[in-house]
Amino acid sequence: MESTVTVRVPGTTANCGPGFDTVGIACTIYNDLTLTLSEKPGFTLAVTGEGADGIPNNERNIAYQAVSAVLNKVGVTSPGITIAMHNNIPLARGLGSSAAAIVGGLVAANAATGGKLGKDELLVLATALEGHPDNVAPAIFGGITVSFTAGGTPETLRFNPPDPLRLVVAVPDFGLSTKAARQVLPKTVPYADAVFNVSRAALLVGALCQGRLDLLRFALEDRLHQPYRAKLIPGMDEVLAAAQANGALGAAISGAGPCLIAFAHRETSAAIGGAMVAAFARHGVKAASLDLDVDNHGAKII
Ligand SMILES: Nc1ncnc2c1ncn2[C@@H]1O[C@H](COP(=O)(O)OP(=O)(O)O)[C@@H](O)[C@H]1O
Numbered sequence: 001m002e003s004t005v006t007v008r009v010p011g012t013t014a015n016c017g018p019g020f021d022t023v024g025i026a027c028t029i030y031n032d033l034t035l036t037l038s039e040k041p042g043f044t045l046a047v048t049g050e051g052a053d054g055i056p057n058n059e060r061n062i063a064y065q066a067v068s069a070v071l072n073k074v075g076v077t078s079p080g081i082t083i084a085m086h087n088n089i090p091l092a093r094g095l096g097s098s099a100a101a102i103v104g105g106l107v108a109a110n111a112a113t114g115g116k117l118g119k120d121e122l123l124v125l126a127t128a129l130e131g132h133p134d135n136v137a138p139a140i141f142g143g144i145t146v147s148f149t150a151g152g153t154p155e156t157l158r159f160n161p162p163d164p165l166r167l168v169v170a171v172p173d174f175g176l177s178t179k180a181a182r183q184v185l186p187k188t189v190p191y192a193d194a195v196f197n198v199s200r201a202a203l204l205v206g207a208l209c210q211g212r213l214d215l216l217r218f219a220l221e222d223r224l225h226q227p228y229r230a231k232l233i234p235g236m237d238e239v240l241a242a243a244q245a246n247g248a249l250g251a252a253i254s255g256a257g258p259c260l261i262a263f264a265h266r267e268t269s270a271a272i273g274g275a276m277v278a279a280f281a282r283h284g285v286k287a288a289s290l291d292l293d294v295d296n297h298g299a300k301i302i
């Protein structure tokens with residue numbers, strides 16, 4: 001019997017300043033993945049769109065690994081596996097392309113085998129493949145997620161964004177793998193910096209829940225990862241300052257970077273995007289801007 005499923009998965013912005021490896025938001029930029037399971041033996045994988053040339057089309061592909069993880073978990077063997085992906089999320093920029101590929105594979109395989117796994121179980125598989133839960137959680141659940149591990153099991157608290165919240169992303173023309181951006185982080189941080197981040201992360205969640213967008217300029221401040229990653233993103237401080245000077249509610253690195261993201265009201269978003277791109281240009285970095293909303297659905301079958 002043949003089963004074909006297409007899944008649309010949102011990109012995600014993780015950390016949101018102080019919420020390192022914890023807070024994530026789904027954004028209105030999407031990758032599509034079509035999976036066919038069949039009795040006819042064979043494996044094919046094709047990728048189009050963003051970064052297609054550099055993505056493996058064999059068993060090393062993380063979307064294929066995600067499909068396999070679900071088949072193993074539910075005890076299904078499929079002689080034939082065909083995967084076709086179309087990417088709109090830029091690769092290795094800090095918008096969760098790897099999480100989207102993983103979640104696309106998991107959700108498609110789960111649907112194609114009768115939907116035996118719930119979203120919580122998909123979160124466990126996705127976190128194991130991605131290594132941290134903050135992108136995969138909003139990619140699965142949509143909205144804003146606060147993820148944590150309890151007794152070794154990743155879990156997430158999901159809530160809707162305050163209305164209206166616009167996400168303006170400056171996307172540089174160079175890639176930075178999350179792995180490389182994690183290697184510059186220190187093993188320990190000063191106690192005062194940890195306390196600073198606890199205050200900001202708690203404020204971030206409170207401000208987003210209460211719609212206190214005026215507090216985001218403080219709530220997006222971070223001392224755990226951004227200061228260390230600044231050397232990987234030319235002009236980072238100036239780009240963040242340009243966003244703020246042009247009306248941003250607050251600004252931060254998106255994920256592990258190099259994208260920088262400003263939280264904004266709709267009416268100021270165009271000016272903020274232009275100012276961020278211009279500030280990158282002053283540091284010799286070509287960039288483009290994306291004007292996104294929060295995606296409230298997460299991955300869905302289309
Ligand atoms: N559609 C895809 N299929 C398979 N692998 C992908 C796909 N999209 C991204 N990846 C993998 O994820 C890597 C980028 O992940 P990462 O460094 O975490 O950055 P980000 O998730 O911020 O884009 C790519 O180099 C590629 O190996």
Ligand SMILES: N[C@@H](CCOP(=O)(O)O)C(=O)O
Nearest residue numbers: 014021094095096178255256
């Ligand atoms: N918490 C992670 C988030 C990585 O997000 P990505 O979109 O860059 O993959 C980190 O900061 O390393």
